[in-house]
Amino acid sequence: MEIETIVRESEANRIQAQTWFSHPEKSKVSFRYDERETSSIRSISIETFLSFYSSKFNREPYSVLDIGCGQGQVIQYLNSRFQKIELTGIDSSAQAISSAKKLGINASFICSNAENIMQYVSKKQDIIFIHLCFGLFKNPIAIVNTLIHLLSDQSCIYIVDLDRNSLGEGLNTAQSREEEAYLKDQYRASLTMEEFKQLLHVVTKEQHGVSFHVGNSFIGGFDETSSQFFSLMRNRNLQDALRTSVGEQLKQSQMPALLHGWIIKNKRYT
Numbered sequence: 164m165e166i167e168t169i170v171r172e173s174e175a176n177r178i179q180a181q182t183w184f185s186h187p188e189k190s191k192v193s194f195r196y197d198e199r200e201t202s203s204i205r206s207i208s209i210e211t212f213l214s215f216y217s218s219k220f221n222r223e224p225y226s227v228l229d230i231g232c233g234q235g236q237v238i239q240y241l242n243s244r245f246q247k248i249e250l251t252g253i254d255s256s257a258q259a260i261s262s263a264k265k266l267g268i269n270a271s272f273i274c275s276n277a278e279n280i281m282q283y284v285s286k287k288q289d290i291i292f293i294h295l296c297f298g299l300f301k302n303p304i305a306i307v308n309t310l311i312h313l314l315s316d317q318s319c320i321y322i323v324d325l326d327r328n329s330l331g332e333g334l335n336t337a338q339s340r341e342e343e344a345y346l347k348d349q350y351r352a353s354l355t356m357e358e359f360k361q362l363l364h365v366v367t368k369e370q371h372g373v374s375f376h377v378g379n380s381f382i383g384g385f386d387e388t389s390s391q392f393f394s395l396m397r398n399r400n401l402q403d404a405l406r407t408s409v410g411e412q413l414k415q416s417q418m419p420a421l422l423h424g425w426i427i428k429n430k431r432y433t
Contacts, residue, residue, distance in 0.1 A: 185256065215395060218394045256274075
């Protein structure tokens with residue numbers, strides 16, 4: 164089945180998954196679960212895209228856009244790592260954006276659906292990060308097409324999301340019936356590896372100087388025998404994040420494999 168058809172026919176699942184972040188009582192369940200089970204994954208993902216960017220382009224990023232920024236945890240982390248970087252977060256939850264703005268950090272927080280991003284952001288971005296919320300977008304193909312237009316000449320989009328085929332393993336991390344219901348809705352709204360690959364192929368095939376990579380290995384989806392994996396693992400900050408996560412995982416369940424997708428734009432030398 165074509166990815167456009169799959170996306171169209173699964174829209175109701177994505178709308179249902181979104182209710183766990185827009186409904187006040189449901190959002191308590193999603194926030195509790197995410198902070199318990201995915202906080203260490205978040206820091207590793209951040210250090211992964213920073214390591215990838217510096218190894219790919221031989222410099223630090225000047226700007227990062229966090230799609231689905233929630234209460235600003237990613238932006239806060241980046242703010243503590245860099246003195247000079249332009250940080251922007253967007254989320255549809257007014258409550259989450261209100262909490263993010265109270266962090267008092269030098270960043271722009273926008274309350275809006277990702278579909279409306281071009282109304283608020285016009286400057287080109289070095290990194291666009293989408294962490295565990297790709298299945299919430301009404302039309303993920305349209306959104307990624309839009310985001311590609313926001314990429315600078317040396318840039319990437321990094322997407323980390325659930326794999327629909329890993330529902331069984333994912334349910335093992337639930338600690339209540341409410342969390343089971345939350346996870347079932349999130350996984351149903353997600354893509355499989357093959358669907359994810361199809362989607363990134365469709366959005367990049369006619370883009371000059373743009374490539375993509377999809378995988379489900381722990382570090383960025385890159386195979387542990389690949390040169391890219393070894394390049395990432397030489398980064399000390401990523402090493403530190405991995406060491407910290409070992410202790411965190413003792414308090415958490417074992418998360419199933421995730422989908423990792425990269426859209427890489429390098430037009431400076433093409």
